[in-house]
Amino acid sequence: MIKVERYELTYPPAVRRRVERSMIYLNGFFKDDHSLRIQQTPKFEDAVWKALRPFLYKVFNGKCAYCESLLISDRGEVDLFRPKLGAINLDKQKAPDHYWWLAYEWENLFLSCHKCNFSKASKFPVQERGAIKDPIKKLRKTEQALLLDPCVDDPDKHLAFGEGGTVSPITEQGRVTIEVLSLNRESLVEARSQEVKTLLETLALVVEAKRNVNEWLERELSPKKQYSAARRQCVLRYLREHPLQVRDRERIIKGVKEKSRYISSKKQNSLESDFQISQETSETAATSSAVGTEFLYAKTQFITRVRIKNFRNIEELDLVFPDPQEGKKPWMVLLGENGMGKSSILKAIALTLMPDDKRSAVGMPPRDCLKRGAQEGFVEVEMTGYTKPFRIDFNSRSRRFRSDSNVFHSLFFSYGGTRLLPNKKARKHKSTDGYSRVRNLFDPFRPLIDAKEWLLGLDDERFGFSARAIKELLGQDEAGTLVRVPPEKPTDIVLESTYLETADPLETLSDGYQSTIALCFDILEIMLQHYDFIEDSEGIVLIDEIDVHLHPRWKIEIVNLLRKVFPRVQFIVATHDPLCLLGTLPGEVNILRRNLETKKVEVVQHDVPPGTTAEQVLTGFWFGLRSTLDDDTLRMLNRHRELLRKEASEAAPRDEERKERNELEDTLRSRLGTFNDTSVDRMAQSVAAEVISEDLSKISYDDRVVMRKNIKSKLRQLLTEAGDRDAKV
Numbered sequence: 183m184i185k186v187e188r189y190e191l192t193y194p195p196a197v198r199r200r201v202e203r204s205m206i207y208l209n210g211f212f213k214d215d216h217s218l219r220i221q222q223t224p225k226f227e228d229a230v231w232k233a234l235r236p237f238l239y240k241v242f243n244g245k246c247a248y249c250e251s252l253l254i255s256d257r258g259e260v261d262l263f264r265p266k267l268g269a270i271n272l273d274k275q276k277a278p279d280h281y282w283w284l285a286y287e288w289e290n291l292f293l294s295c296h297k298c299n300f301s302k303a304s305k306f307p308v309q310e311r312g313a314i315k316d317p318i319k320k321l322r323k324t325e326q327a328l329l330l331d332p333c334v335d336d337p338d339k340h341l342a343f344g345e346g347g348t349v350s351p352i353t354e355q356g357r358v359t360i361e362v363l364s365l366n367r368e369s370l371v372e373a374r375s376q377e378v379k380t381l382l383e384t385l386a387l388v389v390e391a392k393r394n395v396n397e398w399l400e401r402e403l404s405p406k407k408q409y410s411a412a413r414r415q416c417v418l419r420y421l422r423e424h425p426l427q428v429r430d431r432e433r434i435i436k437g438v439k440e441k442s443r444y445i446s447s448k449k450q451n452s453l454e455s456d457f458q459i460s461q462e463t464s465e466t467a468a469t470s471s472a473v474g475t476e477f478l479y480a481k482t483q484f485i486t487r488v489r490i491k492n493f494r495n496i497e498e499l500d501l502v503f504p505d506p507q508e509g510k511k512p513w514m515v516l517l518g519e520n521g522m523g524k525s526s527i528l529k530a531i532a533l534t535l536m537p538d539d540k541r542s543a544v545g546m547p548p549r550d551c552l553k554r555g556a557q558e559g560f561v562e563v564e565m566t567g568y569t570k571p572f573r574i575d576f577n578s579r580s581r582r583f584r585s586d587s588n589v590f591h592s593l594f595f596s597y598g599g600t601r602l603l604p605n606k607k608a609r610k611h612k613s614t615d616g617y618s619r620v621r622n623l624f625d626p627f628r629p630l631i632d633a634k635e636w637l638l639g640l641d642d643e644r645f646g647f648s649a650r651a652i653k654e655l656l657g658q659d660e661a662g663t664l665v666r667v668p669p670e671k672p673t674d675i676v677l678e679s680t681y682l683e684t685a686d687p688l689e690t691l692s693d694g695y696q697s698t699i700a701l702c703f704d705i706l707e708i709m710l711q712h713y714d715f716i717e718d719s720e721g722i723v724l725i726d727e728i729d730v731h732l733h734p735r736w737k738i739e740i741v742n743l744l745r746k747v748f749p750r751v752q753f754i755v756a757t758h759d760p761l762c763l764l765g766t767l768p769g770e771v772n773i774l775r776r777n778l779e780t781k782k783v784e785v786v787q788h789d790v791p792p793g794t795t796a797e798q799v800l801t802g803f804w805f806g807l808r809s810t811l812d813d814d815t816l817r818m819l820n821r822h823r824e825l826l827r828k829e830a831s832e833a834a835p836r837d838e839e840r841k842e843r844n845e846l847e848d849t850l851r852s853r854l855g856t857f858n859d860t861s862v863d864r865m866a867q868s869v870a871a872e873v874i875s876e877d878l879s880k881i882s883y884d885d886r887v888v889m890r891k892n893i894k895s896k897l898r899q900l901l902t903e904a905g906d907r908d909a910k911v
Contacts, residue, residue, distance in 0.1 A: 183248055183330060183337040183359075184411045188241055191288050197233045201286045204230070208282055216278055220646030221653060221663055224267065230286050231260040238293040243406045246295035247332050248302075248363045249370055252408045253295060261294035261302065263331060264321070268715060269306040272328070272358070276304070276714050283315050289333065290318060300506040301364040301482045303750065304718055305329075328358040341365075343412035345382070347375030364482060367566065374409050378416045385417065483567045483592045484511050484752040485531070485722065492559030493551055494526040497782050501527070504769025510745055511720075511752040515766055518774030523783050524756035525599070528724045530561040531754065532596040532620055533583065534572050535722070541574075541583055544624040548576035548583050567591075593712065593721030594618040595705050599730055600626035601697055617712075619704060623724060630700040631707055634688055637675050638666060644710050651706065651716050651747045652699055653677075664688075694731035698740070701725075702747065720750045729759035741765030760799035763790045815853055822846045 193201065204227040211224045238260060245252055247261070264281040271277070284290040294302075309326035316324070322334065330337055340356035343349050349365050351357035360366060381402060388398050403414050488501040504512045516524045533541055533551075552559055558577035565572065572590065574583040594617065601622065622628045637645060649664035656677075666672030675688040689696070709719040729737050736743075742765040744753060757763070763771055766789070773786045790799060825843040 183250060183332050183341060183365075184405055185336050185338070186242060186247065186332045186405075188289065188333045191234075191237055193288075194233070197230055200227050200230050203227075204286070205283075208285070212279060212282060217642065217646070220643065221650045223650065223654070224282065226266060226285055231291070234288075234291060235260055235293070238291060242293040245293070245406075245408065246298055247292040248294060248298040248359075249365055250409045250411065251295050251370070251373070253293070258293045259296055259299045261292045261299045263290050263292055263329075264306055264318075265304045268304050268718075269308075269311070270304050270718060271311070272307040274714075276718065277311050278715070279314060280306075280311065281321075284318055287318055292332075296506055297367065297370075298363050298365075300511075301367075302329075302362055303482075305362050307358055307362070328355055329362060330355055330359045337411060338415070341411065343374070343378075343415045345375070345378050345416050347371035347373070347378065347412075349374075349412070364566075374412050377409050378412055381413055382416065382420055385420065482750075483565055483720065483722075485514075485563055485565050485754070487562075487564040487571075488527070488531060489560075489562040490527065490530050491561075492553040492556035493530045493561055494523065494553060495521065495783065496523045496526055496530075497553060497556075499523075499527070499783065499785055501772060501785060502787075504767070507767050510749045513741070513745075513752065513766065513770045514754040515741075515763060515771050516754070516756040516774060517758075517763070517771060518756075522774035522776065524774060525726050528596065528623060528726055528754065528756060531563055532594075532623055532724055534561045534563045534574050534585075535590045535594055536618075536620060537589070538582075538585065540618070540620060541585075544621065546624055548580035549578060551576060552578055552580075593708055593719070594620060594723075595708075595721065596620040596623035596724035597701060597704075597726065598623045598626050599727035601701055601730065602627065602629045603693070603696055603700055604629040604632045617708065619708060623726065630697075631704045633696075633700045633703040634675050636703055636707055637664075637688075638672055647710065647716055648703065648706055651702060654747050655698065655702055655743050656695065692731075692733070694733055694736065697731045698736075705748070705751075716747065717749055719748065722752045722754070723748075725753065725755045727757060728755040729757050729762050734761055737761035738764050763799055764794070766790055815850070818846055818850055822850065 208224060208226075211219065211222070235258065239253070239258060242258075244258075246258065262281075262285065264284050266282055266285040268276050268278045269280040281290070307328040309328070310324065312321040312325045322331075330340055335355070340351065340353045340359065341349050342352055342356075348371055349360055351360055364370075384402075385395075385398075388395055399417065403410065403417065407413060484503070484506070486503050488499075488503075490496050490499040490501075492498075501514065503514055506512055516527060518524055529546065530551075533544075533546065536544075556578075558575065560573060560575045563572045568588060570586070570588060572586070572588045574585045576583050596619075622630070637648060640648065645664075645666070652664060663678045665676050665678055667674050667676050676685045677688065677691075678685045688699070691699070705721075705723060706716065709716065709721065713719040728740065732740060737759055738761045740762060745765070755762075768789050769787065771788060771790055773788055774783055775786060776782070777784050822843060825839055825846070828839060
């Protein structure tokens with residue numbers, strides 16, 4: 183992080199008008215008491231931030247304002263330094279109405295990489311929270327923010343960078359900034375270390391070659407360079423500690439000092455040592471209880487990689503998760519035929535992250551997990567926020583899984599494909615340790631929470647938060663209100679729709695809706711014990727067959743809806759349904775397939791492009807179906823294609839074959855709606871019959887796109903040639 187000089191900006195007229203309209207709406211929304219709008223979510227103008235991103239890109243030299251990573255083109259995210267909808271302090275308390283009035287304030291907008299933006303989220307710790315609607319200049323004086331503002335503060339006074347790539351705090355502001363933004367995440371430390379190492383090695387070569395060091399340093403220490411703060415501090419120490427024979431050495435050092443605060447090598451080593459000790463102490467302290475409270479809130483945790491060997495039917499598998507995108511945790515969607523191991527992967531992850539007592543209680547002994555014929559196996563799960571992966575080992579003689587000393591410090595849930603609603607005969611829902619709920623994945627008869635009973639017992643505020651989540655899940659966030667009736671002594675939960683003027687009890691909804699609502703409440707019951715606001719809740723959720731009981735329309739929307747309700751929760755789900763893939767982001771869809779030669783189950787990552795239809799998913803790479811039509815219609819299409827090929831190759835087609843083709847076209851037209859209605863249609867079919875082989879099962883979706891282009895090209899060529907011949911005649 184470096185000090186950045188921000189220029190003043192007058193918003194373009196179109197942007198200014200959007201801001202004015204939005205602020206009128208926001209002022210009206212927030213004038214009501216918080217309790218009266220608790221089930222509503224305010225709307226912000228995303229288009230404003232998108233329009234201002236190019237200006238921010240210029241201000242911050244195309245780098246993240248926080249970690250200084252270079253951003254490709256204009257792909258950086260716009261971060262609101264003071265968050266637009268609720269700010270979380272170090273004591274985990276959230277000010278729900280801060281800082282909506284600064285949502286479009288130029289001095290509150292920063293360019294950020296998605297990792298820093300994701301880590302920061304709504305965290306904005308201060309010594310004392312400022313008053314509602316106070317201008318940003320006044321807030322800077324009254325709040326004493328603990329997060330460094332690179333446009334106001336001098337980061338060199340708070341952060342010390344080492345040649346190993348780590349950054350250490352000099353002040354309390356520096357410590358909080360490092361923690362909140364995860365500035366010592368592994369990938370960032372490695373990148374900084376490599377950058378500094380290359381820089382210092384090159385500096386030594388430049389000195390040895392007696393080149394113009396001053397000119398070279400001026401270029402290499404430019405604020406436009408990636409990780410320029412680390413580069414400046416490390417170069418300055420290097421110049422002071424190495425008696426190099428450099429002309430104008432003192433002038434060079436003075437020039438570098440003007441750009442970077444001097445930190446001695448001894449001071450830096452001490453800071454790095456203190457930092458390592460504080461890290462170890464923090465993690466050790468957290469292991470003393472089931473979940474370390476400090477660790478739970480301070481660390482952004484999600485799975486980055488899973489390695490499995492000889493677990494049930496999986497011989498060897500390596501799953502790599504994508505990075506967070508759009509401020510949301512990365513999902514993993516597992517797709518594959520029955521027997522490919524989707525459920526086994528979920529169970530392997532769950533067993534690895536469970537504490538020992540829960541692992542032994544789920545009724546899945548290690549010997550039953552070992553692949554037939556194998557002698558030993560393991561599961562390894564890598565996560566952010568931990569210095570080593572979680573791992574369990576087992577062999578043919580194991581009575582218990584052997585695990586390392588890692589203790590998982592996050593909320594954790596796992597659900598199987600059978601998610602029963604509670605009834606009088608079913609076992610009553612039991613409370614857990616308050617941090618996890620995992621038994622349903624291993625016991626299909628364990629019912630979900632009684633949503634109605636739980637909602638009736640909540641206080642007004644938590645009921646409001648839960649109601650807002652369910653309305654968003656049902657697509658009713660604006661049109662309906664969830665209420666408890668009668669108000670004096672409620673015995674029922676009713677969804678009142680202002681649009682339809684109806685009031686439906688919760689239990690009258692379909693089983694699909696009720697099952698998904700119960701699943702959501704099953705998660706919320708634990709999350710609301712630790713977080714005041716659902717959108718801030720973090721955890722990991724495993725779901726087998728996420729599509730169970732859902733209507734097709736809800737299958738299409740379920741991924742996006744769950745992301746909206748739980749933006750900071752990582753979901754790992756299995757599905758058979760192509761509709762559930764339509765809300766996935768790049769890197770999230772992984773197909774399990776058996777290699778026909780090695781017989782091993784392999785994983786292939788393949789994204790679903792935006793705009794892809796369910797039929798294209800079924801017949802494309804993901805499912806590999808030859809067609810979604812019935813066999814009889816397929817037989818007719820094949821015969822029609824064969825007749826077209828013969829006609830194309832013969833100067834004078836036989837009458838009986840032409841008659842058969844016409845009859846087939848009439849039948850296919852009645853079945854498919856339209857089929858070869860014009861001469862151009864028939865010509866296109868004829869060309870397609872020449873270009874495309876009859877066996878389409880091995881043709882990928884991408885290849886079919888190419889083939890369509892080839893067909894169009896050949897058809898145009900035929901039409902042009904025919905036109906040229908007619909012109910000559």
